[in-house]
Structure formats: structure tokens, C-alpha cells
Amino acid sequence: MSIDDIKNVAEILLEYLPNTLKLFAWTLVLSVPVGVIVTFLKRCKFKPISWLTNLYILIMRGTPLMLQIIAVYYAVPMLLAGAKRSGTENWFYTLLGKINTRDESYMFIALVVAFVLNYAAYFAEIFRGGIESIPVGQYEAASMLGMKKRQVFFRIILPQVVKRVIPATSNEVIVLVKDTSLANVIAFAEITLKSKQMMNTYSSIIPLFIAGLFYFVMNAVVTVAFAFIEKKFNYYK
Amino acid sequence: MAILEVKNLSKTFGDLKVLKDISFDVNQGEVVAIIGPSGSGKSTLLRCITMLERADGGEINVCGMNMMKTEKDKAVFAPKKILRQIRLKIGLVFQNFNLFPHMSVMQNVIEAPTHVLKQTKKEARANAEKLLLKMGLQEKAKSYPCELSGGQQQRVSIARALALSPEILFFDEPTSALDPELTGEILKVIKELAKEKMTMVIVTHEMAFAREVANHVIFMDGGYIVEEGHPEELFGNSKNERTKQFLQRYNS
Ligand SMILES: Nc1ncnc2c1ncn2[C@@H]1O[C@H](COP(=O)(O)OP(=O)(O)OP(=O)(O)O)[C@@H](O)[C@H]1O
Ligand SMILES: [Mg+2]
Secondary structure: OOHHHHHHHHHHHHHHHHHHHHHHHHHHHHHHHHHHHHHHHHOOOOHHHHHHHHHHHHHHHHOOHHHHHHHHHHHHHHHHHHHHHHOOOOHHHHHHHOOOOOOHHHHHHHHHHHHHHHHHHHHHHHHHHHHHOOOHHHHHHHHHOOOOHHHHHHHHHHHHHHHHHHHHHHHHHHHHHHHHHHHHHHOOOOHHHHHHHHHHHHOOOHHHHHHHHHHHHHHHHHHHHHHHHHHHOOOOO | OEEEEEEEEEEEEOOEEEEEEEEEEEEOOOEEEEEOOOOOOHHHHHHHHOOOOOOOEEEEEEOOEEEEEEEOOEEEEOOHHHHHHHHOOEEEEOOOOOOOOOOOHHHHHHHHHHHOOOOOHHHHHHHHHHHHHHOOOHHHOOOOHHHOOHHHHHHHHHHHHHOOOOOEEEEEOOOOOOOHHHHHHHHHHHHHHHHOOOEEEEEOOOHHHHHHHOOEEEEEEOOEEEEEEOHHHHHHOOOOHHHHHHHHHHHO
């Protein structure tokens, strides 16, 4: 490959980088709050809810994200096709029928759903670990001071949990940057898919190296950002 | 007036009876020391009185308010509202301080006054400054707990408890987590408080200190109060075999 070819590849990848970034950003922004909710569901005193949440976490962490992407993406059309074949009609299928799987945004939404479901499970485990690592003495001291449960959680526990989960969260975000490449399995036009196509066009693996460089730079940014956040919390031990 | 009345208190963990028929009173301005071997139930007693643990029999009254009593063999606790009022009358100083690490010394001390008593920041600060001065920590208001020595941390935790102006202050081995050379500064602070007629109940292994500061000493063993009385009486001239045996280990 000539220098011009390389420049050309880089430019095309740059054109598709926003797709990768969009998937990354939506997943991150949604899976953190969903993860918080999952944490609370798992800690719920009503056992069936806690068990169901556990099962969900087990499945999400126990099966490949790539399979989950495929399953979410094809679930709606497959279910509809099955209902059509057997002639079943009910509110559920009517509702599913309203989803336009040919719509341009359908693929992206399916991807975000799959990624958020998966990442929320990981984040939930990180947050749970963080909450459980706070010594019981903190709760006792706060309750001796007459603080209400809400106050104890939001003023005493949560700020300490945030600090403790930053390193593990940072790891997870770095993995997420790389996991966005799995979206190529359903032909989402992100940089891994495009670099694979150009590998064939040019009969060269250099496009893959260039894509790799993109991920590397993205993770460098993530690493620096988290180092900064960690430093912000360094005012106490 | 009795600030604290404990009658026939009992507590069981699973099959283990940890407190058996404990009764004692603490009057306004009195300093009571509780001594006894490890595992005798001293911490459990304080934890039941401070509501960190639920007693399962007997009666507890604080400042004339009933916290819990026993009806038909079942412990009955007062309504939440009363328990809240009682909660603010009692303070507890922990063995391992339990300061809030993400808050400065000042924030630790004003947290409850501002968020529980709803004092203004200014009011709470002014009071906290006085307390920190008394604890010899006026220069440390902006420091974080991790920047302080154990003795300093314990003094902050005493200031934090005092900031709610409790009627009675409990200490569970306030010096056991400290290096020997730091215990003195805590004992000095407690002596100061005793001089100001602060009502206190102190679990301690510092016998000389208990003898000096307490008006009344309780010796516990195996979940019972084995002997209680004036410190000179109990330390100097106990007739009880178990007490004598226990004290001998400290005097040798
Ligand atoms: N949460 C608990 N669950 C079960 N058993 C407990 C619990 N807390 C205390 N115990 C038991 O109760 C007994 C009394 O414990 P406690 O901590 O009150 O003793 P202590 O007199 O404070 O001892 P030390 O001087 O070592 O602090 C011990 O046998 C202890 O193992
Ligand atoms: Mg103890």
C-alpha cells in the first residue's frame, strides 16, 4: 500500500468513527444509570426480584456479547415470522409488529439495547462491590448521629462508593471501547467493519492496523480522563 | 435524676446468651466505668443501649423516655418518633473512630448539626470551632481524617458526638486502637468532660483511669454484672473472687 492508500483508508475510517463513538457514548450514558438500578434490584429485600436480577446478571456475564447482539437484533423479525407462520395473533405480536425493523435507526437501537443490557450487568456488579466494601462502622456512626436512611446513603455512603468504583469502572470503559467492534457482526458500519472491507479491497492487513490505532488513541483518551477523575478524588484516602 | 435506667436487660445471639439480667442506673453528671474480660458482653451492652443492636428483654429508659420494655416476654420498642428523640440524647464514641473519611474535620463535626438538627452552617461552625478548640484541634479543622494521628481522630470523633449536645455519652474502649503514647491525650479529654459534669459510660481496659475518673464501676463477666460499686471499694477492697482474679491480671 502506498502512502496515498494509507491516507485514503484513514480518511474513510475517520468518516465511520462517529458511528463507533455514537455506540460507545450511548452505551456508556445509559448503562451506568441502568447499572445503578440493577444494583438496587439485586439488593431488594423482596427475594424474587433479587433472584431474577441475579439470573439476568448471570446470563449477561455468562454468555458472549456477540451472541447477545445477534439475538437482540434478530429477535423481533424472527418472532414475527414465527407468529405469521403459525397464524398466532395477540397483543404482544401486534406490539412487536409496530417496530419497523427496516427503519434505518432499528439496527442502532438494537445494538444500544444489547450493549446497555450487557454493560449494565457488569456495572451493577462493580457498584454492588463498592457499596459492600464500605465498613459497617460508617452506617453505625451515621445512625448514631441521627441521620435518616436516605441521608446516610446519599451523604455518607455514595460519595465513598464513587471513589472506590472508579478504577474498576475505568477498566470496563476501556473494554467497551474495544467491544464496539463487535457490532460488525450485524454489519453495523463502524470502523472494524470498514477496515475489514478495505483489507479485502487492498489485499493488505494495514487497514486493520490503522483501525487498531484508532482504538488505541480512543483508549488513551479514556485512560487520561479517568486518571484525571481519580486525581480529583485523591484528597482523601 | 437518672439519665439512664437499665432493668433486667437480656440479649441473645442465636443460642448464645450474651447479656443476662443486667440492671443499673446512671445519674446526671455521673461517670460509670464498665470493666470485664473479653467476651463478657460490654460492647453488646453499649450497643443495645445505643440501639445499634436490638435488646430482646428488659427495659431501657433514657431521660425519662421509655426506649423499650418487655410485655408478655416480648421486647416492645417505643414508636419511631420517641426513638428518634432518644437517639439525639445519646452519643457514642467508637473504638475505631468511624470518622467520615471523605469529609474534613470541620465537615465531620457539623454534618449532624446541619443535617439532623437543621442548624444554620454559621451556627454549627461556631459551635464546632469551640469544640475543636476544647479538643486541641483548632488547627486541624480543614484536615481530612487520613491526615491525623489516631489520637487526633478519636478527639474529632468525640467533638462530633458532642456537637449534638447529648445528655449522655458512651465510650467503647476509646483508647484500645491507639498506640500507648496516644492514650493519654484521650484520657485527658475524658477527664476534662468529667469535670464539666458530662454524664458518661465508659467501657475500658485502663484500670488506673477507671479508678481515677469513675464515680461508679461495674464489673461484668459472662454476661452478668458480677459486682459494682465505688471505685476505691471495687479496686482496693473487693470481696468477690472473680473480681479479684480479674484485677490481679492488671496489677501484675
Ligand atoms: N453480632 C454478633 N453475633 C453473634 N455473636 C456476637 C455478636 N456480637 C457479639 N457476639 C458475641 O457476644 C459475646 C460478647 O461480645 P462483646 O463484644 O459484647 O464482648 P466485650 O465484653 O465487648 O469483649 P471485648 O473486651 O473483647 O471487646 C462474645 O462471645 C461475642 O462473640
Ligand atoms: Mg468490646
